[in-house]
Amino acid sequence: MGLILDSSVVIGAEPGRETVEKRIDRSVNAKNDQQAALSATGRTELVHGLHRAPTPERRLRRERFLNEPLADLTIYPYARETALRVGEIGGEQQTRGVVIPFADLPGGATAWAPKRSARTVNVRDFERIADLQNVKI
Numbered sequence: 001m002g003l004i005l006d007s008s009v010v011i012g013a014e015p016g017r018e019t020v021e022k023r024i025d026r027s028v029n030a031k032n033d034q035q036a037a038l039s040a041t042g043r044t045e046l047v048h049g050l051h052r053a054p055t056p057e058r059r060l061r062r063e064r065f066l067n068e069p070l071a072d073l074t075i076y077p078y079a080r081e082t083a084l085r086v087g088e089i090g091g092e093q094q095t096r097g098v099v100i101p102f103a104d105l106p107g108g109a110t111a112w113a114p115k116r117s118a119r120t121v122n123v124r125d126f127e128r129i130a131d132l133q134n135v136k137i
Helices: 007-011 020-031 040-051 056-070 080-095 102-111
Strands: 002-005 035-039 074-076 116-120 134-136
Touching: 002 007, 002 020, 002 102, 007 020, 007 040, 007 056, 007 116, 020 035, 020 056, 035 040, 035 102, 040 056, 040 074, 040 102, 080 102, 102 116
Parallel strands: 002 035, 002 116, 035 074, 116 134
Antiparallel strands: none
């Protein structure tokens, strides 16, 4: 089974409690998933955070923090099927009065594909995506 890591899994390692590598390994081992990956939007969120760094030193630290451990991860593209699923999930849930933050929809839709699951710190929003297998880290 493939594993789509939400950006929150990677971001949670930054304060120094755990390395990104250990966090990814722990995520993969939690359910014996075979391959960890990021959605294109998850990678975008991480790069966005890098460029929002308040100081050049913090930016350099974030860049080192992100680039090496994530270099080998597969990035699933934001493709037509994903775009359709994002619109479907978001629209259906909103008509029910359930609002899923837009930033979480593309990652969830990427993980929604057959034989994939999502790993996140933000279970609340991901649980709102029907039929998505997700596990809190």
